[in-house]
Amino acid sequence: MPEKKAVAKSPTGEKSVEPTSNSPYQLDNAQVLKASKALLKYVKEKKAESAKSKKANLLEDPENPTPETIWLNLTMKKLVTDTKRLKPARIILPHPLRNPQTTTICLIVKDPQRTYKDLVATTPALSAVVKKVIGVSKLRAKFKSFESRRLLADSYDLFLADDRVICMLPAIVGKTFYSRSTKVPIPLSVSPVERLQREVDNCLKATYLHLNAAASSSLRVGLSTFTPEMVGENVSAVVERVVEGGKGVGKVGVPGGWRGLRSLHLKSPESAALPLWLAQELCEGSDVLGDGEREKLAAKEAIRKAEVKERRKRKKMKKRETRISKEQT
Known part of the structure; x- marks a missing residue:
């Protein structure tokens, strides 16, 4: 069962959600809100400086400016997939971007x-x-x-x-x-x-998680026109679905959940990445190869590559036989 969260009041009187557990494998909502406020403030100041300078975008509509995208960067300890997938995972956001x-x-x-x-x-x-x-x-x-x-x-x-x-x-x-x-x-x-x-x-x-043969991935979670609370709620929704293995993401989530995650960062296209969560341990005991395991994995990989090569060869021969039979008829 998911752990309950307590609602506490900050010194300013605002309500904030704090987890009742001291487990490091959870998202700190206060840190997410703090990073969202700092990032949105930076984007606003950067845009004001650009408007005053001579490098203003002359192609942008001043009455309807294009908002900047806020990205959530996920870094995993292991590869999610070894090939590029053309079907991304759909994650419904509480505050849509479109x-x-x-x-x-x-x-x-x-x-x-x-x-x-x-x-x-x-x-x-x-x-x-x-x-x-x-x-x-x-x-x-x-x-x-x-x-x-x-x-x-x-x-x-x-x-x-x-x-x-x-x-x-x-x-x-x-x-x-x-x-x-x-x-x-x-x-x-x-x-x-x-x-x-x-x-x-x-x-x-929705926002979409596109998976490549890499240990990191990025998702759109907000716009510069959003409030920090809206960005925070979108981040929580993404983390719940992708990291905590929520319904709908299935096999494309982070392998191992929180223990398979290395870091979470929030950023805009031109800003530095602000940390939301960092893993205390970069590897688990099961990740360290024992004596002889490296050779076993290499042998399995060699067998797999040989099987793939053989399947491609048979497929090529089958196509050739089909073409020859059509030419003869």
Whole structure:
């Protein structure tokens, strides 16, 4: 059962949530709030200095400035995965980062696209945010050049894709989309079509954990227009789902939970990383290899690589035999 938290009043009269346990494997809400206040103050002062200097962004709309993103950096003791995953983990935030009234969405679906176009057109809630629906075949045929892909990426705020075709998109849209984190297509389930509206709403409310072959990862948890309390609540929601193994994240959470986590930091694109939590021990006793274990692991890895090589060889031979049989017929 989760540990209960006591509500205590600070000297200023504000309420703060403090854990009743002295365990080091938990998030200190006071530290999160302190870091959020310091970071938002730094972003505000930096923006004021930029507005006074000659290096002001002339392309930015002064009446509707673009807020800066607040990031949560997670550093693990072990790799979460050894390959890059194209399907990130969805984490619903109590304070969403996107405004449904101003966000424009391009929806990429499996052929045929007419079913989804008709559904969007007949649903006012969907047509208000989904401005374009395009099938994979038309995406491949109409957007072959780099310039056409760049124009498509700049035309919409968010790209959602049917999870059945998400693995095909890197070869179709290329680095024009995948070199910018804000344009990477986000997978959603559109089957059956009746759940499309709920899936789109959840995508607008969520942040995503993209996993690569690395020991660190970053998530968007706030904007510079948020209050420190809003940033803190979003951080707590992410930690609860990713670190503490909450429902919905499953196998993409931190291996070992808190004991598998090395550090948590909060930062903006141009600021230093402010620590939220640091591990007292960098490795557990089970992480230290004993006598002969290194050789055993090396032997297992050699066997695995040989099996992968053999499977690829058989697959290649099967394709060759299929091609030859078609040519003979």
